[in-house]
Every structure is written in C-alpha cells, then in structure tokens.
Amino acid sequence: MKNSSIFYRGCLTVICITGLLGTGSACAQTVTIPVETAETAIVLQVAPNKDVNTIYLGKKLSNPEEYGGIPGVYQQGNNYSGMYNSAYTPAGSRNLLEPAIAVTHADGNNSLDLKYVNHSVTRVSDDVSLLSIQLKDPVYDFEVTLYYKSYYKEDVIEQWSVIEHHEKGNVVLQKFASANINLNAGSYWLRQYHGDWAKEMRPEETELTHGIKTLDSKLGTRADLFMPSVFMVSLNHPATEDEGSVLFGSLEWSGNFKTDLEIDPQDNLRIISGINNYASPYQLAAGQPFETPAFVYTFSSEGKGKASRNLQSWARNYKLVDGKGNRMTLLNNWESTYFDFNENKLSELLKDTKKLGVDLFLLDDGWFGNKYPRNSDHAGLGDWQENRKKLPNGIAAIAREAQSDGVKFGVWIEPEMVNPKSDLYAKHPDWVIKQPKREEYYLRNQLVLDLSNAQVQDFVYHVIDSLFIKDPAMAYIKWDCNSVIYNAYSVHLHQNQSQFYVEYVRGLYKVLQRIRAKYPDVPMMLCSGGGGRVDYGALQYFTEFWPSDNTDPVERIFMQWEYSYFYPAIASANHVTDWGKQPLKFRVDVAMMGKLGFDIVIDKLSGNDLKFCQNAVSTYNDIKPIIWQGNQYRLSDPRTESVASLMYVNADRSSAVMLNYLVNYRYDEGSKRPIRLKGLDSAKKYKITEINLYPTSTSVINSTSVYSGDFLSTVGFNPVVNSDRTSVVLKIDAVKE
Structure with missing residues (x-):
C-alpha cells in the first residue's frame, strides 16, 4: 500500500490507497x-x-x-x-x-x-x-x-x-x-x-x-x-x-x-x-x-x-451553554397573575419564592409599556420601559427586594417582536417585516422586527443590555418568540429580498453572540410559544428550552419523552402548573424529568401541598445531578404500555433515579410485571428506596431488600404503579460491601 497515513488519536483516520479502483493497464489513484x-x-x-x-x-x-x-x-x-x-x-x-x-x-x-x-x-x-x-x-x-x-x-x-x-x-x-x-x-x-x-x-x-x-x-x-x-x-x-x-x-x-x-x-x-x-x-x-x-x-x-x-x-x-454546570429552580408568576400584577403582588410572590425554597423568581409578560401599556397581548410589545403604574419604582426595585429576600430575579422578554399598538411601531415602521402594499396579518396581535437590519440588531441587543444596566445582578432571561413571518419583506434589503430568510437568522445569531460575549454565564431560556424554536443552532446560546405551553402532565410525559431522544434533561425546562386533573405529586414527578420549575399559586396550596412542594425541591436538589448529567434509559414506552418508565444512571453506576408514571387510567391498569432496569453494573448490589412521597402517604417499597444489578436488568423491579400510586420516584443506590 502506497501513500498511507493513519491518524488515530484525533479521531479521524486518513488512508490514501493507490490502485484499488484502477482499470486497464494504467494505475489510477483513489x-x-x-x-x-x-x-x-x-x-x-x-x-x-x-x-x-x-x-x-x-x-x-x-x-x-x-x-x-x-x-x-x-x-x-x-x-x-x-x-x-x-x-x-x-x-x-x-x-x-x-x-x-x-x-x-x-x-x-x-x-x-x-x-x-x-x-x-x-x-x-x-x-x-x-x-x-x-x-x-x-x-x-x-x-x-x-x-x-x-x-x-x-x-x-x-x-x-x-x-x-x-x-x-x-x-x-x-x-x-x-x-x-x-x-x-x-x-x-x-x-x-x-x-x-x-x-x-x-x-x-x-x-x-x-x-x-x-x-x-x-x-x-x-x-x-x-x-x-x-x-x-x-x-x-x-x-x-x-x-x-x-x-x-x-x-x-x-x-x-x-x-x-x-x-x-x-x-x-x-x-x-x-x-x-x-x-x-x-x-x-x-x-x-x-x-x-x-x-x-x-x-x-x-x-x-x-x-x-x-x-x-x-x-x-x-x-449547550454551561451544559456541565448547574441550573436554578424557579417560580414563575404567569399562571398566578397573567398580566394583572403590581409591586405589592410581586412582593408577595417573592416571599412565596423564598417559602417554596426555590432559587429564582421569574417575572413574565406584562411588565412594560406606558403609552400602550402591556395589559394584554394586544399592545406594548416593543416598548421595553417599565410600566409606571405596575412598577412605579422600576425593575431594579423588584430585583433589590428579591435580593433582600434571598432569591434571584429574572425577567421575560420578546425582543424580536412588535405590536402595531406601540411607540416602536409608530417611530420605526421601516423596522417591521411587512409588505408595503398589503394588509398586515397578525399572529398573537404582533409582527416581527427585521433582524437583517443592523439597526434592529442594535436595538434588540440594547433591550437585553439595558436590563442588566438596571439590575447588574439579573440572573435569568426568558426569551420568547410567538409569531411567524407573514408578508416577508425587508425595507433594509431593498432589491435583495431573496436573501431575507437567511439574513434574518444570521441577524438573530449576531445579537445572541453579542449578548453571550458580554454576559457569558447568565442562564437564558429559549422559548417560542412553546417548542417553536428548539434546535442546536439556537441552543448554543441558551441554557435550556421550553418544550411546550401545554403543561398538562400527561401530555408532557409524551412530549418530554420524544424531546429526550435529541436533547439532554438539563436543557428541558419543565414547570409544575395547574393544567390537567392529576394530583400535585404527579405534576411534580413529571417535571422532574428535566429542569424542575414552578408556575403555581403558592398561597393557595394546602398545608400538606406546600410541605410536599418544599420537600420535593429539597429532594430534587439531591437527585438533579444524576438526572442532568446521568445516562438516560427508557424502560417502558407510554405509547405502547400503561406505565411510562425511565431512569438516569450516574457515570460510575453507583446511583440512579427511576421515574414511573401511570398513563392508562382504565380499570385495573398499572405495573403488573416487573420493569427491567438498564445501565446498572451487573456485579454491584443495589438498594431501592421510594422518594418524593406525599406527606400523608407511606411507601410499599421495601427499602431494605438488596438486588444485584444482574437481577434488576434481567428480571426487573416492579415500582407498584396503579390508580392509587399514579407516579413513583425511586432512588437506586449501590450497597458498599
């Protein structure tokens, strides 16, 4: 063999072989x-x-x-x-x-x-x-x-x-x-x-x-x-x-x-x-x-x-940004207030954040706009000044109060978009994507700003930068994008309209690159009316994404299951809300499939519900390194079985977390057979403990039994999921000999 060289350690092997495909008397080179x-x-x-x-x-x-x-x-x-x-x-x-x-x-x-x-x-x-x-x-x-x-x-x-x-x-x-x-x-x-x-x-x-x-x-x-x-x-x-x-x-x-x-x-x-x-x-x-x-x-x-x-x-x-690092558990105000809030309501929510035991309070949509106040999704988008009626002392005052309460503060933005009812639209109609001779057409009562235009890129960047100027300790950004592009036309591109779709995304990335250059470590959620922009082109600038606005826990099991084929658990922002008819424990257990968050009204929780959530946050803090950094194994598919089951195993296979959910509520359905575990060390011995229990319940799992990894992967283990135990979280730990 002539002209050969092999490059192993760099993961790529190059071999030049002479004459393999040569024909006739001439020796052609391949x-x-x-x-x-x-x-x-x-x-x-x-x-x-x-x-x-x-x-x-x-x-x-x-x-x-x-x-x-x-x-x-x-x-x-x-x-x-x-x-x-x-x-x-x-x-x-x-x-x-x-x-x-x-x-x-x-x-x-x-x-x-x-x-x-x-x-x-x-x-x-x-x-x-x-x-x-x-x-x-x-x-x-x-x-x-x-x-x-x-x-x-x-x-x-x-x-x-x-x-x-x-x-x-x-x-x-x-x-x-x-x-x-x-x-x-x-x-x-x-x-x-x-x-x-x-x-x-x-x-x-x-x-x-x-x-x-x-x-x-x-x-x-x-x-x-x-x-x-x-x-x-x-x-x-x-x-x-x-x-x-x-x-x-x-x-x-x-x-x-x-x-x-x-x-x-x-x-x-x-x-x-x-x-x-x-x-x-x-x-x-x-x-x-x-x-x-x-x-x-x-x-x-x-x-x-x-x-x-x-x-x-x-x-x-x-x-991912900080893909091997930490994430904060948050409380969001959207489900509890929607657009209707003021400083007093937010002050109470900050206290609820501390009471719950999470790290961060996220202020969602509705905090901006004065001439066109953001009291619904019909107005104000693009005017990123604090609403003086809702927040007379500005975002900085809320951030200071959060700091004094011992929690961090973050904020929702949608900087690529504009409502026709806004100062921005009136002052810069040439910044808006719309055909000059056609009727405007809206999704969520808004249009898209032209990010192929460098001036618009500067504007969007400064929207973010100004938030950090007002609150240097700003700890979280939720970046939303709720509209698609209708009547695509850029005043800026003049005769080069066919470049528009490419240059828009390039403009978005330029803004995100500038933000990350100045604020490399700030957590940012990639949200797009749910999962409308979940890809690794965008995720290289974000720490996590919002899978869906549908937070019904049964629906989320199916969505989060499919997302997990392509994205790690640390990137999936899963919030506990009041959607669905499932008990609070079920909703929390489902959210533990990724990055846990809350969007519930804390002061309406019963004593046991509040205690459960507080305990759940503490439990989650203990197991989240396994969920975020462990190897994921799907055990029982919700599309074919009555129980959805999956597990996360740490690198040395000494600890694992197994999540189990009832998805078929017909009579007498549940985990009738043992579920085979995966990813464990067959030679190790393990104990299995049920965790994240509701305060009034006791576990039916015998936590003193010891099983070999071989037994658990060959025969399996039954988490005892049924209509009385619709979600079960198990911790699996190697026994030290």
Whole structure:
C-alpha cells in the first residue's frame, strides 16, 4: 500500500490507497478517507476522476485499511451518472438526482461540477478532529469546502460546507445544503415529528419508498411550529431502544430548513439537509464565503437509546451553554397573575419564592409599556420601559427586594417582536417585516422586527443590555418568540429580498453572540410559544428550552419523552402548573424529568401541598445531578404500555433515579410485571428506596431488600404503579460491601 497515513488519536483516520479502483493497464489513484469515532465511521473516497463519494456510513471496522474495498462488494446495477453517492451532489452537469448545491454562474450558466483538490485534518482536541475537503469546478472559479467535525467519545459528527467563488460578477446560489449523506440497507424507516401550538413532538414512523420525502419549514421564525428538523432513520427495520441500526439527524438552524430523503435507483438512501432554499436564491459576491449551518448526526448499531445518549452527551459537553454546570429552580408568576400584577403582588410572590425554597423568581409578560401599556397581548410589545403604574419604582426595585429576600430575579422578554399598538411601531415602521402594499396579518396581535437590519440588531441587543444596566445582578432571561413571518419583506434589503430568510437568522445569531460575549454565564431560556424554536443552532446560546405551553402532565410525559431522544434533561425546562386533573405529586414527578420549575399559586396550596412542594425541591436538589448529567434509559414506552418508565444512571453506576408514571387510567391498569432496569453494573448490589412521597402517604417499597444489578436488568423491579400510586420516584443506590 502506497501513500498511507493513519491518524488515530484525533479521531479521524486518513488512508490514501493507490490502485484499488484502477482499470486497464494504467494505475489510477483513489484516496479513501474514513472519519472515525469510537464506534462509527463515515468513509469518503476520491474516485480516479476526482469525484468525492460516500462509500460507507455505519459501525466502524476494526481494520481501517479495509474501508477502501467496500465499493467492490456491491453489485447494484447501473449508476448512470456515477454520482448517486456523491459526498456533495452538484446540479446541472451529470447529476440525475436531487442536488445538494445548485448555482447560476455570473455568465448565466446553471451547471456545476465539483472535483477533489485536497483535504486536511486538524486535531482540535483529544476528542475532536476536523476534516476539510476542498472541491473545485474545473471550468469556473468556484469552490466548495466540506467540513466534517468528529467527536470521538460521543460518536457525533457535525457536517457543513463553505461556498466561495471568484467569478466576474455575482453567482446565485439556488440551493446550498449543509450535508449530503448516503446510507445503504434493504429498507429505511423514517421517524419524523409534527405538531402545532400545545401539540409539539408528535411522532410518525413510516417506511420510505422511492421518490423524495421532504421535511421542511417555511415559517421564517418559530420554524419548528409544525415540524421540527429532528428525525431518525432506521435501517432494515424500525429500531427499538436497544436494538437496530439508526441514524439521528438535525439541522443547527433556527429558520427555514429542508431535509430531502431520496431512495436512489440502486435502492440507497440519500439524505440532503440544509437551509430551505424556498424563496431564497442567494446572490453571492466574489470572494465572499457562504457558510452553511452544521447538520449534526449520530449513528448507533445498538438502537435508539444509544443514539440519544450520544447526542445528550455531545450537547452537554460541547453545545449547550454551561451544559456541565448547574441550573436554578424557579417560580414563575404567569399562571398566578397573567398580566394583572403590581409591586405589592410581586412582593408577595417573592416571599412565596423564598417559602417554596426555590432559587429564582421569574417575572413574565406584562411588565412594560406606558403609552400602550402591556395589559394584554394586544399592545406594548416593543416598548421595553417599565410600566409606571405596575412598577412605579422600576425593575431594579423588584430585583433589590428579591435580593433582600434571598432569591434571584429574572425577567421575560420578546425582543424580536412588535405590536402595531406601540411607540416602536409608530417611530420605526421601516423596522417591521411587512409588505408595503398589503394588509398586515397578525399572529398573537404582533409582527416581527427585521433582524437583517443592523439597526434592529442594535436595538434588540440594547433591550437585553439595558436590563442588566438596571439590575447588574439579573440572573435569568426568558426569551420568547410567538409569531411567524407573514408578508416577508425587508425595507433594509431593498432589491435583495431573496436573501431575507437567511439574513434574518444570521441577524438573530449576531445579537445572541453579542449578548453571550458580554454576559457569558447568565442562564437564558429559549422559548417560542412553546417548542417553536428548539434546535442546536439556537441552543448554543441558551441554557435550556421550553418544550411546550401545554403543561398538562400527561401530555408532557409524551412530549418530554420524544424531546429526550435529541436533547439532554438539563436543557428541558419543565414547570409544575395547574393544567390537567392529576394530583400535585404527579405534576411534580413529571417535571422532574428535566429542569424542575414552578408556575403555581403558592398561597393557595394546602398545608400538606406546600410541605410536599418544599420537600420535593429539597429532594430534587439531591437527585438533579444524576438526572442532568446521568445516562438516560427508557424502560417502558407510554405509547405502547400503561406505565411510562425511565431512569438516569450516574457515570460510575453507583446511583440512579427511576421515574414511573401511570398513563392508562382504565380499570385495573398499572405495573403488573416487573420493569427491567438498564445501565446498572451487573456485579454491584443495589438498594431501592421510594422518594418524593406525599406527606400523608407511606411507601410499599421495601427499602431494605438488596438486588444485584444482574437481577434488576434481567428480571426487573416492579415500582407498584396503579390508580392509587399514579407516579413513583425511586432512588437506586449501590450497597458498599
């Protein structure tokens, strides 16, 4: 073997193999480039004609030198273009399938051909490596660089592209995907999600057939409202929690996205994901790089549970703000006051916050606006001055009182939006997204500000900055986004309206980058009328997200279950409210699936209810490190079983928390059989204790019994869930011998 080099510790192996695909008497050169993580490999190969193809994505081989021989074992018939498995498929030349990139050159030509120039590997850390592959059109001065960022321990890859040209004039990017992935199997099963307000993360699983299946959004903001960008693809049969090969994927972008899934004529699956090119031909000037957002994915040959733990670990280690750190438990005033509050009411709520034992009081919507006071959602949005009638001494006075009460203070904002009834709308109509000749159309009585405009970016940044100037100890921001974009038009962009959807999101990220540069550690919740903007493009600036405005605990079990496949528990803000008919204990136990919070009227709680909540906060403080940083295992699926059960296990498998909920309230339903535990050490001995009990109840669990990890994973344990015990929280601890 000639020209070979192997780079192991940086997580990426590069092998240059001469002559593997050579034909005839001439020895043509091929280059095989495996991107390896601990258990997965995606393998690229440069053909003799300098096309770059993906020849493998799956469980990695023990001998990387064998990757180059993978194409030789497939006999799938004609590949008319030689491009079915292109690593980044260009349009307009030989390609016959859905492209990853399509352009109109400065001279009007629509063809593109991308040939290998070189590649390089950068070792970012012991765990992270970055592969870059430069491609260039042999006719036009146009190039694309593909990036593959591999996270070795987490088995996660981020993939994106940078597009640049030096032609004489502008090039129009008609399509500009982030990633072009190829999978080979006998069949493919897509698990996707859909929803609406209060109906987030509803799964559907179907077998893919020939043609193109598209997952996309055209909403501009709140892009995940109807369909989030997350999905799973199982190979050969639907993966279970612990068995089957499955790929999880998601685009790190907070605006319009598009993922095409196409089975090619050879029955391989092509996945092309990126910014939605809907109404977005992008004029690219010479020498101006266009960087696409990252597409993040993980592959597991051990089922969905392993894939989800990969993503959760990656998010905590690399993507979330303070993903390995702490979070505050809060009390929110929204459910108790809505828009109707004043200083006296807030003063009482601050005392309730201290009484409850949580860390922080969050002041929600309604604290601003004077000429157009924010007494409902019809007015005031955009006028971020304290309402003098409600808060005559300003936010700073409330913050000082919170500090004297021994709690921290945070505030709700929605800085991207404006009500037509506002000073901001009257003074800066050119800052508002609306068609100049068309009737305005509202969602929640509001419109969106034009964040493609640098002046608007400055305004939004200063909204946040001014809050910290008034209260330097400001401890929390809840950032909401309740409207989508109608009648898309930017005064600022003049004739370049097709750039708008891209530049809006870029403008949002510029603001968030400025905020994080000045306030790197302040916790911020990503809220968008619920789960309308939950993606890793935004979450890199936030500590947590709000899954849904629907806080009915039974509904939340299903939502939080599905979110957990893609996001870690520490990122999911789960609040106890008065929604639903379940007892208070059930509501609290469900909220413990992630980051616990409260949105209830404390002074209306009975003595036992208050005592339970206080004890629950203390209990949660003890177990939250396991829930937030532990490995999550789903044990009993609420969609197929009467009991939903899941557990979190700490790193050394010495402690675990098991959460169990009754989701079927028909007669005599409950946990009739033992539930097999996962993630424990089979050689260790464990005791199981029921925790978070209501003050008047006693546990039926024998906390003195000792079980081996082998017994608990093979036979299982019954948490005794039934109509009298609708939620059960168990603490599992290794016995020291």
